[in-house]
Amino acid sequence: MIELPLTAWYAIAGIVGYFVGSIPFGLLVTRLAxxxxxxxxxxxxxxxxxxxxxGRKDLALATLLLDSFKAGLITLLFGLLSGDRDVGLVAGAAAFLGHCYPIWLSFKGGKGVATYAGLLAFASWQGFIVAAPIWLGLFAITRISSLSALTAAALVPVGAFLLGETWFACAMLGFLSVLVFWTHRANLGRLLRGEEPKFGSSSQ
Structure with a gap:
């Protein structure tokens, strides 16, 4: 634990989290390959x-893990360094923003699902045990990734709160869930029109 004013910790966590989240692992691993x-x-x-x-399942798995861990680990790191879990959550939320709006790619990034999942896994067991079975169950039934992600995102803040998560964490999760809906707005439109393809059938 490093002694700094709490406001300084929040500022540092936000800045570092954003730049770590901005690392475009999907772009990097495919180019390296x-x-x-x-x-x-x-x-x-x-x-x-x-x-x-x-067609490269290994690269897709690597991207999934790297995008997840960049949020999860930065959340854990800042929570430990500051001694304040909320600072870690701010770092993780900033990593989510960086992933979706990376400065290196003209603020055009990913949709944030893997990054959100990593934050939950490392910082909120309550949120994770709500999200994981919902996403997995719906995807197994529908094979529609966006529907699974949006449903899980919608239920995470409320479910986490009912399982005893803190107000601050639930507010942060609520904010991130709203952003998931924003990054999936095109998918949401197709879902409402009944036009969203199933996984593997065509581009989502």
Missing amino acids: GLGDIRQIGSGNIGATNVLRT
Whole structure:
């Protein structure tokens, strides 16, 4: 634990979290593998789902884990360094923002689902045990990733609160859930029109 004013911790956590979250792992791993720019295929997204469209399951898994861990670990790190879990949550939320709006890519990033999941896994067991079964169950039934993600995001803040999560954490999770809906607004429109494709059928 390092002694600093709490306001300084929040500021540092926000800045560092954003820049860590801005690392575009999907773009980096596909380029390193010689597959070019992932933004030129499929949905144009830099996340694991679009990386999977290259046919490289190993790269998609690597992207999923890296995008998850960058939020989870920065949350854990700042919570430990500051001695304040809320500071860690701010760092994780900033990493989510960085992933969705990375400065390196003209603020055009991913949709944040894996990053959100990583934050939950490391910082809120209450949120994680709400999100994980909902996402997995719905995806197994519907094979529609966006529907699974949006449903889980909608229920996480309330479910976490009912399981005893703090007000601050639930407010932070609520904020991130709203952002998940924003980054999935095109998917939401297709869902409402009954046009959202199932996983593996076409670009989502």
